[in-house]
Amino acid sequence: MDNTLAAQTAETGHLEHDHPPFLRHHFENLTQQREAATFGMWLFLLTEIMFFGGMFCAYLIYRNWYYPAFVAGSHSLHIWAGTLNTTLLIISSFTMAMGVHAAETRQRKPLLRWMVITMILGFGFLCVKAYEWHDEWVEHHVPGLNFSPEQFITGTKAYPDDKLPLDMAEKTQVYFSLYFAMTGMHALHMIIGISLLAFLFVRARAGAYTNGHIAPIENFGLYWHFVDIVWIFLFPLLYLISRHQ
Amino acid sequence: MDQHQEQHHAHHLHLPHGPSEPTHTEFHVVSPKVYLLVGTALLILTFSTAAISYVDLGVFNAVVALAIACLKMSLVVLFFMHVKYSSRLTKLTVAAGFFTFLVLITMTMTDYISRAWGRW
């Protein structure tokens, strides 16, 4: 370094910290590393907001246009499944938060326990979702593949009064297009989440995240909570449209 | 909290890590009690939003449903995601996300809403 700032370089910086193995070489210290990781995760969640935002925007427009179709479409979903899934996800968010807490307090066993519970709850969510999708397939509600507006013309089982004229019944396709796109993308995020969690679990069993290096667990927690938040909005928007009718 | 921040800075005073700006995170460990409380509140809100949807409130059904969803989101963001205890930068980041999302929605809606007004 022939022509550098060496003259002005701080004498500190390299001296006194004890280089834990997980401190990456380009960070000055752990605080900086952890701050960078958290901030990066938040920025990634920002992109996720906009990713789902495009679909929420479409939802808002079509709900205004085709309100009766959205009501009928919503009525054809199982509210018990939606509520159960919301409950599962919220509990899994809680268990994940507890997992992060366990990592923060460096307790390996509780961390592993909370991770397993979170994984099971997430898997339970996907099972319920799969059941619902199967149901919709049987009922011919999948746009493009086997859609038929029949049920919305004659009235659904739960809401026999939901009789739409043909043109509006056809518009339930828009509702179901958005339903499958939104829940599909959400489920994809859940699957990615569970896979990541499984990976983290293996590392955590070896004691990776209870030695003060909690950023991966913390960031995964942020991701998991974000996926929960998306569902918190999907639930009223898709399942709870005008249930009283 | 201020005190805590000071301690944090004092602790790292000898380490040069970027220019000092009031955006640095202090890492706050939230007590499990808070998580339990928040989780319970979220569950209660979930059941109540499902129940309220069976009550005819007119246009307010959608408003209430969204308000409850926003409340739930705030709880998750503030406590589960630690934003309440995070730096201003994190808060700003979250706000920027919602702001851009609102720009997308409102600016698109200017078109869709005013289309119904007719030509001029």
Place this chain on the structure above:
Amino acid sequence: MSTILTLPDQSTARLPKVSYLNKEYGLKSWLLTGDHKRIAMLYLISITFFFFIGGAMAALIRLELLTPVSDLLAADTYNKVFTAHGIIMVFFFLVPSVPATIGNFLIPIMVGAKDLAFPKINLLSWYLYVVAGIMMICVLTFGGVDTGWTFTTPLSTHYLNTHVVTAGLAVFVAGFSSIFTGLNFIVTIHRMRAPGMTWFRLPLFVWSHYAASILMVLGTPVLAITLVLVVLERTIGIGVFDPTKGGDPLLFQHLFWFYSHPAVYIMILPGMGVISEVISTFSRKRVFGYTAVAFSSVAIAVFGFFVWAHHMFVMGISNYSALVFSLLTMLVAVPSAIKIFNWAATLYKGSITFETPMLYAFGFLGLFTIGGLTGVFLGSLGMDIHLTETYFIVAHFHFVMVGGMLMAYLAGIHFWWPKITGRMYPEGVSRLAAVITFVGFVLTFFPQFILGYLGMPRRYAAYPPEFQVLNVFSSAGASVLGIGYLLPLLYLTWSLKYGKIAGPNPWQATGLEWQIQSPPLTENFAETPIVTHEAYDYEWLANKTKNEVQTVG
């Protein structure tokens, strides 16, 4: 002509023994590297590759348009060629051009960090780019795609039988590569600055990359979800944009342009950063109105999100909404004007020399001014009706993207070439290339403004014969332009081995990157620098040099 170029004595000068280039050897050390400089080089190579593919497509387009009839290329081939040109140039060249190469190389050094915050994500970003690129090459190999780069529904979803899905997914993946670059930059600029490097000591290059990164992070996901919906609509037949199922095809336009308008700022802002550095260095003067230039970048980024519907003025959006978007479009033009005038004022009382980067920067100033002002034509509602979808718009965005961004990119490549490689490019031939590029560019694209006002529609394989003269001018210009782009490829490659040894600071520039060896060490700085001066502080540089001389003496 006088020059500020100060090179070490060539008879004794050697490249540094250890640098990022020779610290490790072997393909693996490059393909698995975490070093932002090596990743920048990987990007540089892949981007150059795609630039010349896109350029070849442009050459085919111009050759076809030499005659009014569709003779060289059949109509469907022509459509595939201009689609490939658009997709490759936008998503595989312009969006990553300056940020992923020069930006990737320089941002950590400029803020005084050892690397970007997330080296692995940086590498992942390049791999995503490569995957997307391979998908795009596959699309081209197996028959192409003819949607136009805009993927307009319902044409793309229901009426074409080409590889729309693969092309859409390629753009989707490339989008994530861009998101990761932007995310890395934002975190690095916020969290990795060296002690003393306050926000207002950052070079303007960093500011403009910060603004562009915000757009990348917030805009790109909307494009991603839009393309996902297009793919789902095409494969399983959902009905979000399909008018026969009740969807609104205009919604696709809204969502697509919500990204694709900010995308032009993603493309141009980093270029503006390069221009700030180059003009300051070659006029030996701090950038006039630093804060104004810095904040105008941020203003462009913020306002950039409010103007997308000006791409849809004739499409049948509501007239009220058109008014709002036109007004906001006029507002976003102001920050660009501020920048232009500040750059011009930077020259005032400077001590100006005319090395190649400066020539490119002058080219940028002229062409970008024309590009920006013709943007006002298109933002002005009534005028847009006649001009949109014609060659006027083609000329406009080429003036901004090629005349602006590509000029800035070449300015940057030449300016930092000694830093990147440790060797100088040949000055004489590169000045010639800069002039050729400028002349070729004007000859290619200026006639297209006239063609546009005459009403020649874009994306036409055949056109009425009265447009031929101007098209011949344009094609002739394109061949000159082609030479202008091939020359740098040749002499820059030549200079890798035969260029003069540059030394750490051939331009006597003030940036942190010029205070370290060329090419830099893997960890950039031997010791974390402490910054005590503002950006473009030439007095600090002069004092420092004097001190060194004294110490050595």
Place this chain on the structure above:
Amino acid sequence: MHFISPVLWQFLVKWLTHFAIFPPEASSIAPYADALYFFLILISVIGLGAVAFLVVYFSIRYRQDMNPVATQIEGSTLLEATWTIIPLILFMICFVWGALLYFRIYSPPPNAMNIYVVGKQWMWKIEHPGGQHEINALHVPINRPIQLTLISQDVFHSFSVPAFRVKREVIPGRYNTVWFEATRPGVYHLFCTQYCGTLHSQMIGWVYAMTPEDYEAWAAGSTSGNSLAQNGERLFASLGCNSCHNDTPNAHGPNLGQVYGSRVQLKDGAFVTVDDAFLRDTILNPTLHEIAGYAPIMPTYQGQISEEGLIDIVEYIRQLDSQYRIHQTIDNSAAQPIQTGSTPAGTSAPALPPGAVKP
């Protein structure tokens, strides 16, 4: 040149005879558009001139040979304000001027003659109310405002006549409109300017602007016999529309006489103006536009009528209040055995106020 190369000479002659740098000004809008265009060019020349002057002057005056040592200048708030505010004012002028022009181009005068345009891959189908059908050609009289009602049958197209300085996207599922008034007889290009697939560049045609006399002669010579409204009337009857829309006291549907251009009240209380787009949409999506006072029993005709058929019906309903329509129907009714038993709405008693509740 011709003794150097005859081929080159031939090209040169061909080029120069086909050369243009400015499109013909052939509509009443064109001068307004061109005025704005020249104003914008003026601003651009001033702006570019200012930048070029500064750059060139400074480059000469302050080149290193002349000025070896630069003077460091921080900046100047006053100057920043100057070059913020002056461009802002200029851009605002461009905005207001452009908006006024936009008003002019996209607000058809009420007395405009309506012509329907259907775009499909890759042709323009033009339907005149008098029953003249054209493909890739549009005959219009000069000095008369012409409104085009545009719709696409498949993908996005864009209807552009550069000589008239008008352009409008032709999109599927919705009517868009544009208008112009040709001022100079002649033949002008008609382009599709939105990329629409393989033969996009073949989706071109000609606009023939004719003197009113020539136009009359052309119209008389090219009619297919039945006007659009007459076709529409037949379609109206054969689809059974008149079983509800028949203006009898027990009618299930609103009377359609004089409905065009009126404001009707919808179920949700909103008022809408009945125009072509509204009529088309109510036929296809009646549930979206339930009229106050009527049971929502109208079936959808989605998939049963072509775009041309819809145009016929829309034109029929549009004509239902004019003298033209009444005379035509009476004249033709004898000659048209297809006419069904029930009274066509147009010939019946005066309509109730639109949206009013039937007793």
